[in-house]
Amino acid sequence: MTFLHIETPLIESGAMSVPGGQSVWLKMEAMQPPGSFKIRGVGFACETYLARGATRFLCASGGNAGIAAAYAGRRLGVPVVVVVPETTTERARQLIRRERAELIVHGASFQEANALAESMVAPGDAFIHPFDDPLLWQGHAGMIDEVARTGLVPDAVVLSVGGGGLLCGVLEGMHRNGWTDVPVVAVETAGADSYAQALAAGRTVELPRIDSIATSLGARRVAERAFDWSQQHVVRSVVVSDFAAVAACMRFMDEHRVVVEPACGAALAVAGGAHPSLAGCKNVLVIVCGGVTATVAQLQKWAS
Incomplete structure (x- = not known):
């Protein structure tokens, strides 16, 4: 058997957590050999x-x-x-x-x-x-199996959405581990928010174009299964700006010494502050999906 992925670390972020309040747990998928989940x-x-x-x-x-x-x-x-x-x-x-x-x-x-x-x-x-294949979702679900084995049951799961493959896989993993009442906060950048627009329309819709630097979130239409999950599970849609996503990447690089791209920074932008979608949550799980298509120099250029 060729093992193509690794079991990634689950770490509590001191920088993103609030002492005595909300704990933010990072599933470090950015550490996978090719750089992403x-x-x-x-x-x-x-x-x-x-x-x-x-x-x-x-x-x-x-x-x-x-x-x-x-x-x-x-x-x-x-x-x-x-x-x-x-x-x-x-x-x-x-x-x-x-x-x-x-x-x-x-x-x-x-x-x-x-x-x-x-x-x-x-x-x-x-x-x-x-992103649109049940085999992919089955593979992605393994990251939740790994978290579940640690005994952590979060109050919310935060992740970025592009085409919806990560969302489908995480929800598959959550349901097979009994996390059926744990909400998912699905984050996109403005201009690549096909999931948010699908939820608003009550069906999948196709964006005319992608207007975001987070090109890894650049699916003009999400998978039908991703939309279907929103009818079966509590999914809170959040849209952030490119600026917020890049700023989150820069903070993450400083605080955790790991470079991720803006598509991942979208989720970090929500988890790194007192966002209304996470009100009342004591333990928050963030899927640090990674991505290697942005360099430090490119992030600095965007940030400036």
């Missing part, structure tokens, strides 16, 4: 498809899922093709190439890159979706 679900999907006979992996991604697929393919000895949109950072492109995957840049958005990747699927190929 994505390897849990992507890795599980790749292993499953390989066992079913796949001889090549195809993936469309804004960055982190493609990096995870490329990493999984290299570790498993399977060739990988990753299609990314033009908005994908040069750093993400470099990291995909470093894992020896074939990289194709196509289209102005994830939707266009995804359409090309799907059109390329041939017999023997497995298509690795970045």
